[in-house]
Amino acid sequence: MNIKGSYEEHLLGFLSIYETNSNDGYIGSLLITDFQGIPQEFRCTHPIKPTAVQKVLYGDSLEPFIGVNLCGSSLLKSTQTVPSILIVDKNYLIDIRKITTFPVIYVRKAGETIDLSLSEGNKIGKRDRIDPPNSKSHPLIIISHPDFSDDLSVAKKILEKIFIILDPLEPFHRMLKAIEVLGKQDKIFK
Numbered sequence: 001m002n003i004k005g006s007y008e009e010h011l012l013g014f015l016s017i018y019e020t021n022s023n024d025g026y027i028g029s030l031l032i033t034d035f036q037g038i039p040q041e042f043r044c045t046h047p048i049k050p051t052a053v054q055k056v057l058y059g060d061s062l063e064p065f066i067g068v069n070l071c072g073s074s075l076l077k078s079t080q081t082v083p084s085i086l087i088v089d090k091n092y093l094i095d096i097r098k099i100t101t102f103p104v105i106y107v108r109k110a111g112e113t114i115d116l117s118l119s120e121g122n123k124i125g126k127r128d129r130i131d132p133p134n135s136k137s138h139p140l141i142i143i144s145h146p147d148f149s150d151d152l153s154v155a156k157k158i159l160e161k162i163f164i165i166l167d168p169l170e171p172f173h174r175m176l177k178a179i180e181v182l183g184k185q186d187k188i189f190k
Contacts (some may be wrong), residue, residue, distance in 0.1 A: 010158055013083030013102075014171045015093055016076065017067045019177055022063050023048035026063070028071020029175045037166040041081050044179055047073050064092035074098040080095065089172050094145045103144070103151035105159075107168050110139035120138055126152045130159055137167045163176050 003182055014031045025047035032041040048066055050058070072093060076086075086104045088094055097104035110129055125144040134138060142159065144152040159168055 010083055010084035010162070011040060012037075012158075012162065012166075012168070014088035014089075014175060015077075015086055016089050016175060017063070017070055017093070018176055020047050020049075021183070026066050026071065027179055028067065028075050029177050029179055030072075030075040030079060031171050032079065032083050033171060033176075035162055035165060037171060040050075041079055041083065042175075042178065043075050044080055044175075044182065045074065063090075064095065064101075067093050068095045071101070073099060076100065083188065085151075085158055087168055087171075089169065093145075094143065097145040097148050097151070098147050102147065104153050105151060105155040106143040107159075108141050108143075110141050112141075125149060128152055128156055130156060130163060132167075133164045140168065155174055 009136070012033050012035070014033070015029070017026045019026055027047050028045040030041075031039060031041045033039055048070055050062060050066070055062060067090065076099070078125070083102060085102060086096065086100060086158045087107050088096070088104060089107065093104050094104055094106045106125075125146040126149045127141055129142040130140045130142060140151065140159070142155055142162075144150075146157070162168065
C-alpha cells in the first residue's frame with residue numbers, strides 16, 4: 001500500500017471490544033475518523049453473551065474469537081468508509097488483518113506491559129516505537145501482524161504525521177464513553 005497524498009486524506013479506523021458492566025458479554029466497537037479525529041462513522045455491536053458452556057469450551061480463545069470473528073468482522077463488513085489503517089488496542093484483534101486489505105496495527109503506550117502473543121501460535125509481528133512531537137503524549141509501541149510485516153512501515157509513516165494532531169489511543173476512550181452512553185439509553189449494560 002502506498003501512502004500517496006497528504007495525511008489529511010487518510011482515514012483512521014479504531015477497533016476494540018469492551019466487556020459489559022455485568023461482565024457477562026462483550027460489545028465490539030469501530031470508529032472511523034479523519035486525520036484530526038473527527039468521527040466519520042461509528043458502529044457497535046449488540047452485546048454478545050457467551051453461555052457458561054461456551055466459556056468452558058472456548059477457554060482462552062473466547063475473547064479473540066468474539067473480537068475477531070463475531071465483532072470485528074461484522075463491523076468492518078457493515079462500514080461505509082474504508083480506513084487507511086486500522087488501529088487496535090488489544091493484541092488478539094490484530095488477527096483481523098487476515099480479512100482486510102489495509103494495514104492493521106496494535107498500538108500501546110511505551111513502557112506498558114505488553115502481551116505480545118497472538119491468538120494463533122504465539123507469533124510476534126514486527127514492532128517499532130513512535131515518539132510524540134510534544135510532551136503531552138506518551139511514546140507508542142506499534143506492532144504489525146506477523147504475516148503482514150510491511151504494514152509497520154506504512155502505519156508508522158501515517159501515525160507519525162497524525163500524532164502531531166491526534167493521540168492514536170485517545171479515540172478508544174471516546175468509543176468506551178459512547179458505548180456507556182448507549183448502554184444507559186438501551187440498558188445494555190444492566
